[in-house]
Amino acid sequence: MIDETTEADGSTGRHTRRRFIALGGAAGVAGLAGCSAERTGDDGSGGSGDSDGNETNGDGSDGDAEDAGEDGESETPTLTVATYGAFIDAPSVSPGEWLKGEFESRVDATLEWATPDNEVNHYVERAASGAPIDADLYVGLTTEDLVRIDEELDDDLFSAAGDVDGADAVRDGLRFDPFERAVPFDTGYVSLVYDGTETEAPETFEGLLAEEHRGDLIAQNPGGSSTGRAFLLHTISRFGDGGVAADGDEEAVEGDDGDPDYDYLDYWAELQDNDVRVLGSWDDAYTSWSEGEAPIVVSYSTDQVFADMEGADLQEHRIRFLNDQAYATPEGMAVFADADEPDLAREFMSFMLEPEVQGEIAQRNVAFPATDTAELPEDYAELAQEPADPVTFTYDQLQGSLDAWITAWERQYRGN
Amino acid sequence: MSDGSRGRDGSDGSDESDGTDNRRDRPVRLRDGNRTTRLGDRIERRALTGLAAATVAVLALVFYYPVGTVLVESVVVDGAVTLGVFADLLRDPFYFGELARLFAGESPLAVVRGLLGADRRLGIVGFTAYQAALSTIASVALGLPAAYLLARFEFPGRRTLRSLTIVPFVLPSIMVAVGYVATFGRNGTLNAVLGAVGLGPVDLMFTLEAIVIAHAFYNAPLVARVTTAAWESVDAGAVETARSLGASPARAFLHVVAPQVYPAVLMGAALTFVFTFGTFPIVLALGGFELATVEVFVYRLARDLNYAEAAALAVVELVISLSVLGAYLRYEARHTVTSRGVRPLPRRPLLPSAPTAREVLPRLGLGVYGVVAALVFLAPLASMVLASVTGGDGGLTLEHYRFLLERQRTGAAFQVRPWPAVRNSLVFAAASALVALPMGVVVAVITTREYRGRKLVDAVAMAPFAVSGILVGLGLLRGLVFGVEVAGWRIAVAGSAAIVAAHAVAGYPFVVRTVAPGLESLDRSLIESARALGASRARVLRDVELPLVWPGVVAGAAFAVAISMGEFTATVVLATGADAYTMPIAIERFIGRRLGPATAMGVVLLVVTGVSFVVIERLGGEYDGI
The missing domain is CATH 3.40.190.10 (Periplasmic binding protein-like II)
Structure with a gap:
């Protein structure tokens, strides 16, 4: 349909126009093709049907294939950490990049961030729709989030934190989850x-x-x-x-x-x-x-x-x-009940509570550590003020x- | 346009499917048929039907089905069908004010008395409609002089100016808020100017006026663009005829020009009402919670996972918006402009040719308008640019742009970087315009045929304009990103292709609205002749009809591109996990506890959009239309 170049009155303008329209149709078909299928119950770590056959994506989107060209089939496990966008992207408050580098240098694992726009509601929606949870833990839970999640879902979205090294150091006033799923990491x-x-x-x-x-x-x-x-x-x-x-x-x-x-x-x-x-x-x-x-x-x-x-x-x-x-406003982290790497996730939680890491998170997220063992510069309290009575x-x-x-x-x- | 000829057009639909071989074999063809195979011919004959089916499929997949999964929650609560949510909503004075008493069964007389009383309550819904009506009036008042200027005068930079009028359309509310506070705030540009001429300061912030002006910022350009196109389509011959028959210039304007411009003005007004009825972040940014609109509550309820009430409110919004659009569509059907200009009215120079009142007064009026427009449109834009080069200490700095460069250079793969955002925005905009065009044209063809209920089809086709953006996002998440389980497989759709489709769905109603009036007004004998000569319906559309309504097609494409450039809700949902973010998303992601980097990205959006439109409309030729 688009190859007819010899129009009866084929002015170039007209010709372009036709191509335009016909191409539109083709693109429409391409639009329909942007879907993916995946075996349900399959425990691939990816799961969100990303797809897109389109050109533009340098680094594809799916779970395993992403980082540094590492092959998903290698032995290195991948930990998917979900959080809010500012945690990795905002120029003023984002410990994400440092945390990933530091964690990967200590543990033989690949850390991947997931930052859905609806934040934790995204996973509530997934659970409610019966879609697989494609992350291992969530970083950035608040008390209100937990209340809302528990009201909305019958089944547990998160599992109990269990044994997390360093969790004892968390200040008492900050432990906001009576069911001990969420472990505070800053406030x-x-x-x-x-x-x-x-x-x-x-x-x-x-x-x-x-x-x-x-x-x-x-x-x-x-x-x-x-x-x-x-x-x-x-x-x-x-x-x-x-x-x-x-x-x-x-x-x-x-x-x-x-x-x-x-x-x-x-x-x-x-x-x-x-x-x-x-x-x-x-x-x-x-x-x-x-x-x-x-x-x-x-x-x-x-x-x-x-x-x-x-x-x-x-x-x-x-x-x-x-x-x-x-x-x-303490922020917590919790392991998804459906996590593919629950042990690795708990290892990450311990990592988050280490004194040095606590200090870095507080400074990079411009917040306060959740533990009383955090290593902070002497003058941090000069500018970052804490109330006498939280x-x-x-x-x-x-x-x-x-x-x-x-x-x-x-x-x-x-x-x- | 007589009904008879349109009726015949309607019957053409069946011709396509049963094949009209006798006609095809006639020797006279519109094209030289040597290179065309029978197969190609057959495909072409079915092209229109195929396109229509594809359009319906795209709409169903990325709009009606996803949105349906959310709206249905308003009537299905805990698995049981109920109208209880609506009943509660309609009887709630918080939302419906005095009208709630009507729904609660009080006598209409008492309600009317309440409405006329001094302490009447509009309710959230009533207030939302009220501010939308005011915003519509302001947008028309600010848009018409611009249309007059652009359609009737010639001056250097006219076409560039017209191209740039689309820019406000794509700006995220965070940028507009920054610009508006800096312009209309206590220490803003307006007060500085007023102070310089010895007038007292005005406190515009946090008032209904501030919201209405901001809405006009977004929508007056829309009114201006559609009206300019209609004005430019007025045939100079008709005006000359009226004048030669003794009509005064005023009379000629009133009886020849105005009737052809009205429908466009009304279309701009109807769309403005619908857009400002669903307004959300800007209301709270510039007005405050005292002036909260329906969408504010939809957002809050959805965020707190209270979907039944959120969906019910969204349905109320939808019904009101579609009623307004439906009323306009009925008007459009009855007042189609029957002739399109073959020779547009000559433009006048901006400088008066003689010192007469008739020459000077309109230009003086435009001068006054220019000052107002500079304040409403240019000053906020200038303030945005200024904010992007202002540091925390108040001094000038390029630090925020340095951040963009640095993020581009050293940003990690999982971070949002500026260039991919620009590139994705451009690619998605181009691709979605290419999808929106055939969709819009097909729907325009379908809705300009004569059959019962076609206006209903037309109104439903406009639904992407009228559904709460928040719930569309939620629907896409549920319906597409999470996917559907079919026989042990989970089918999910996301990423670039889905974004393009979603943008096309959001933009195609513009194509329908800019193409349909033209199609409706075409002289049917042209089409009949072409058909009699053996052309298929699709070919007639392509070779005869579309070239005649080309300005409308380009105009719709321009809006489709603009919608895509500015789209946020659907994009952010569908880009999840993929490297498919766009400029508006980058702006949002760069907001930390300092706004500078986000405003710098906002200026990038501003510049990229502006340049794109100047280029698009240069390529589009003089008939670049709306």
């Missing part, structure tokens, strides 16, 4: 960051309600941002949930403020009256804060590390722990409540 603290040349941030939650701080605070949507969620949870820890999530037998969360009649929704109503801004993601909020839309933003207590890296004025990047507290909800507290807390907040805040 962050969500606090206020403020521009000291514009304002002096208040020392208490109540201080944010003062007239002098009207319109000063930018927070994030708890439904879509983890810093926003942490800040909301911090207000619940402070003021109580007013029984929002109670369905009869459940106890209401009592706030530290000691006032049973004043809960987080009351606090947020006043915060909203004082013109707080709740934007979408962390970068929405931080962009607006950087441009001077408001002098205080909900962010991480490691902010000065980044400011220092960029040579910014540290006066403009000051940290405030409200009521000397900050909400801790707070965080346990798995049991979040279970059955988190969704109701957020929904109640959304309905009040957006309900006008």
Whole structure:
């Protein structure tokens, strides 16, 4: 159809046009061909039907074939570690590359990263759809992730950590999984960051309600941002949930403020009256804060590390722990129940907890180590600040409540 | 266009399948048949049917089936079919405001009183429609003067400017947010300009206005492009005839030009409404949670794995968007422009030729518009570029670009690197346009034939514009990436080819919309003559119809390319595990706790897209259309 060059009135323009159309058809067929088939129950480590016969991919995508031309059939086992994108790609926070190099130099194995955009939800979806889990462990689990996963799936997505060397060194306050699947490897603290040349941030939650701080605070949507969620949870820890999530037998969360009649929704109503801004993601909020839309933003207590890296004025990047507290957001790692290399995965977990590696993760991910044996430079604490009194909800507290807390907040805040 | 002739066209469909040998054997052919085999002939006769089947297959595979797997969750909960989720949703004042009372069984009168009351509640859905309507008005208001300028005036750089109008279309919201805060923020460009002329600062950020302006940034170019194309298609002869019959210039415009431009303006408006109804990240970035739209909740619910409610909300979105598109399609069918310009109206120079009011006033108006457009379109773009060369200490730096180079040079194989992202974006864009074109043309042909329910088919074919992007992504994950188990084999689709198909599906409705009005308006006798001379239906389409509506074809292709360049949700799902990431994905992946490297990649996207479109439209010839 496309080879007829002698058109009756074959102007070149017309000819090109025809090729264009006909080629389109061909490409359509090619599009249909981009599929793969794989025996189910086969325990190949790859599993995600990647495929694509298309040209462009220098290094193919499938599991075994990827690294340095090593053959998948060689004796070297491959450990597939799933994590979130920033862990390997973001220029400012990505220990991934270093970890891979270090692990491979110590252990006779190939480490492969997988970073699906939906993060751990990707594996929840896989499990729910009966698709094979094509990774050995997940790095970057939060307490809320575990609660959500356990509510959604009947079968275990992760298996118990079991014997992991070095797990004893993990600080007690950070162990967030009552079923001991997830082992924490680092933690962050969500606090206020403020521009000291514009304002002096208040020392208490109540201080944010003062007239002098009207319109000063930018927070994030708890439904879509983890810093926003942490800040909301911090207000619940402070003021109580007013029984929002109670369905009869459940106890209401009592706030530290000691006032049973004043809960987080009351606090947020006043915060909203004082013109707080709740934007979408962390970068929405931080962009607006950087441009001077408001002098205080909900962010991480490691902010000065980044400011220092960029040579910014540290006066403009000051940290405030409200009521000397900050909400801790420990990150954990856990082995998938369907892992092809469970032993290797546990070896990796031990590796992650070694003092030297802990120090590197903390510095490269700009966070805090999960163990008390981590080797950190003396001056690390100068810029990366830890609160006197970290707070965080346990798995049991979040279970059955988190969704109701957020929904109640959304309905009040957006309900006008 | 008379119905009779179209009816005859409709019957042509059957001709193809039963073969019309008597006609084929006639001596007069449209081409010299020497080199054509009987087999080739037969293939050609079936080409249209084949293409239609392929189109349906692609749509089913990468759109309807995957999306269906998600939407069905709104009516199937724990294995049982129920309408309970919808019932709860419709009766919830949080989403439906006063209307919820109607669904809850209150009397319509009470609801109307509530709606007229001072403290009426719109609900999330009502608010979403309200801001979409405002955004549509703003987009049309900002798009029409641009169309007037581009269609009616001649000036150096006109074609380049028109090519570049597509650029806003592809920018990720993170870039637009950065540009907008820097332009309209407290310390932004606007306030600096106002301050310089002694006017007080305005606080636009975190308001409905900020969202509406940002939506206009994305969509006014769309309105401008479709309207420009329609305006350029107005036949100068018709206007001259009207003038020679004594019509004043205003009257000639009102009765000859305007009726041919309206449908395009309405199409731009309808699409703008649908796009801004499904808006998501930009609303929270520039407005805040007080102004959250439906899609914000779809996202939250899906993220928390609450699929039943997320799917139900998405169905509500879909129904509203398709109703708006359906209303437009009914209008389009009734108001088809029956003649396309053989000789476009002559363009005027931008400088007035005489100091008369008639010469000066329109140009003065365009001057004012130019200032507004510079603020709405250029200033944010300039701010994005500036952000990419600004360091953490506020000084100028090339550090962020150095990061891109360094990542390209030393990045590990598992990391996202800039050049593969650029290359993949270009390859996917070209390939998906090549797939979207035949798909769009075939659907345009099918929906311009006369039969019952064709407008329904047309509306359903537009669904890729109207379904929540978040759920499309989820559907692709479930339906394609995870695959389906068939007889012990798991069939999965992912990688480059699937991305191209998904992009084509996202872009092809543009081709339909830009091609269908032209096809509908063609003089049917041309087609009949060609058929009588022995040409197959496919050949008539290729040799007669498409050349006549070529501007629309190119226009649709341009949009298909733009959609592909800017697409994120489907790409990120299908690129999983493969080295098939694109520029928007690279931008997202480079966001760490410093935004600089991401903005540098954003500028790369800006430049690559801009250059691509200048090149595409140079190649497309003067009839580059929309």
